[in-house]
Amino acid sequence: MSASAARTDGRTWAMLPVLCGAIFLEGIDVAMLNVALPSIRDDLGLSTGMLSGVISAYVLGYGGFMLLGGRAADLLGRRRVFLAWLVVFMLFSGLGGFATEGWMLLVSRFVTGVASAFMAPAGLALITGAFPAGPARTRALGIYAGTAAGGFTLGLVAGGLLTSLGWRWVFFAPVALSALILAAAVPLVREPDAPGPRTPGGFDLAGSFAVTGAMLLLAYGTVRLEHPGEGTGTTAAVFAAGAALLAVFAAIERTSRSPLVRLGLLRSAALVRTDVSALLFLAAFAGFQFVLTLYLQDLRGWTTWQTGLAMLALGVDVVLAPTLTPYLVGRFGNTRVLFGGLVLAALAYGLFLPLGPDWAYALMFPLMLLLGVAFALVYGPLTMAATDGVDEREHGVAGGLLYTAIQFGMALGLSAVTAVQVAALGDAGSAAARMDALRTALTVPFAAALLAVAVTAFGFRTRRRAARRSDAVPEGRVPSAV
Numbered sequence: 001m002s003a004s005a006a007r008t009d010g011r012t013w014a015m016l017p018v019l020c021g022a023i024f025l026e027g028i029d030v031a032m033l034n035v036a037l038p039s040i041r042d043d044l045g046l047s048t049g050m051l052s053g054v055i056s057a058y059v060l061g062y063g064g065f066m067l068l069g070g071r072a073a074d075l076l077g078r079r080r081v082f083l084a085w086l087v088v089f090m091l092f093s094g095l096g097g098f099a100t101e102g103w104m105l106l107v108s109r110f111v112t113g114v115a116s117a118f119m120a121p122a123g124l125a126l127i128t129g130a131f132p133a134g135p136a137r138t139r140a141l142g143i144y145a146g147t148a149a150g151g152f153t154l155g156l157v158a159g160g161l162l163t164s165l166g167w168r169w170v171f172f173a174p175v176a177l178s179a180l181i182l183a184a185a186v187p188l189v190r191e192p193d194a195p196g197p198r199t200p201g202g203f204d205l206a207g208s209f210a211v212t213g214a215m216l217l218l219a220y221g222t223v224r225l226e227h228p229g230e231g232t233g234t235t236a237a238v239f240a241a242g243a244a245l246l247a248v249f250a251a252i253e254r255t256s257r258s259p260l261v262r263l264g265l266l267r268s269a270a271l272v273r274t275d276v277s278a279l280l281f282l283a284a285f286a287g288f289q290f291v292l293t294l295y296l297q298d299l300r301g302w303t304t305w306q307t308g309l310a311m312l313a314l315g316v317d318v319v320l321a322p323t324l325t326p327y328l329v330g331r332f333g334n335t336r337v338l339f340g341g342l343v344l345a346a347l348a349y350g351l352f353l354p355l356g357p358d359w360a361y362a363l364m365f366p367l368m369l370l371l372g373v374a375f376a377l378v379y380g381p382l383t384m385a386a387t388d389g390v391d392e393r394e395h396g397v398a399g400g401l402l403y404t405a406i407q408f409g410m411a412l413g414l415s416a417v418t419a420v421q422v423a424a425l426g427d428a429g430s431a432a433a434r435m436d437a438l439r440t441a442l443t444v445p446f447a448a449a450l451l452a453v454a455v456t457a458f459g460f461r462t463r464r465r466a467a468r469r470s471d472a473v474p475e476g477r478v479p480s481a482v
Contacts, residue, residue, distance in 0.1 A: 027151020070400020
């Protein structure tokens with residue numbers, strides 16, 4: 001870091017709310033649309049398959065182009081990529097608001113997914129580049145991660161309110177927010193001082209095509225898991241083709257002079273554990289959120305607005321993530337805070353397993369509050385860990401890996417609980433059978449959270465072995481991430 005980069009001045013801190021606004025925009029955009037889907041279906045007369053495609057289109061765009069987005073940020077400049085794709089996000093969100101046919105929604109969601117795939121790693125790399133490693137970066141990433149988590153939870157409430165005014169506002173509201181963020185970003189967001197020469201080389205076109213094709217196929221296969229009875233052989237073939245393209249991508253990267261993802265980066269056990277933990281944790285959260293929405297609306301008859309308000313307890317992370325989490329990370333280190341948050345999440349999901357058809361909200365509220373605390377303790381440390389120990393010139397790619405794991409985790413969690421719920425329900429249609437199917441589906445987030453706990457615990461053992469081999473640990477050093 002240069003002397004100017006090491007100095008965290010007022011303009012740097014003024015840039016943080018702009019970048020937080022962008023990551024909040026991405027989270028709230030997805031959550032609001034999920035709430036509005038039934039209204040969109042009724043108004044435009046969409047089939048169930050087309051409605052599912054609206055969600056899948058965003059997943060395909062986001063998951064398919066994330067690694068390319070991270071590399072573009074490293075090569076072309078983080079500020080340039082961030083601003084350009086923010087404009088694209090704004091324009092195509094507006095297209096969704098004017099949609100009169102299903103295909104217009106598909107195009108809108110796919111391109112906004114691609115835009116998010118470029119914006120997210122660029123935004124994370126802007127923060128890690130602007131704030132020097134240490135307390136300032138820990139605090140900044142805590143605020144950033146808390147804002148991102150808040151978008152997922154508060155989006156449900158905002159979506160319920162906007163849908164009551166008309167579903168098109170779910171698309172127009174992000175346009176207005178994007179315009180405000182863009183107006184502030186142009187004067188405030190600056191390219192961080194580089195720690196050395198910019199990452200050499202150009203775009204690895206062959207690798208880009210291979211990994212983008214692989215990600216698109218794997219995302220499509222994941223979405224197909226939601227319909228276990230429809231073409232199991234086709235779904236297996238899609239996954240096989242995606243895996244084959246990943247093997248081709250790895251072969252290309254070994255010989256490329258300017259690889260899209262330097263394979264040495266993937267040899268970092270800490271980075272792999274971070275991304276696997278992120279995938280499992282977000283899979284659990286997305287799956288649980290979907291099951292709870294079905295429970296409250298289909299079985300209990302609650303409105304979208306009432307459901308959104310009920311889940312507001314999850315939004316406690318908006319307060320805790322930027323305040324409590326950075327303090328705990330500075331005091332105990334990323335690994336311990338992350339492990340504690342995952343244990344709390346697994347405990348909350350486990351306590352939800354005996355969910356009954358007449359549970360009082362007073363019983364559910366403390367469990368959702370516990371999940372909100374867990375989210376605050378997990379999401380921030382995962383974001384901090386994503387670039388820990390990675391050369392700053394590769395922070396865009398590292399951020400791309402993290403957000404790819406997050407997006408695939410959410411898609412996988414949703415698909416898994418849907419498949420389990422459909423299989424458990426079978427042909428039965430009674431309220432008791434639907435309740436039993438939802439309880440069975442709740443085992444998915446519980447199992448995913450337990451696996452995440454196990455992955456992080458393995459990181460503890462690795463760190464202890466490394467500590468025994470080390471002669472000394474520099475005093476005052478913050479323990480490294482996962």
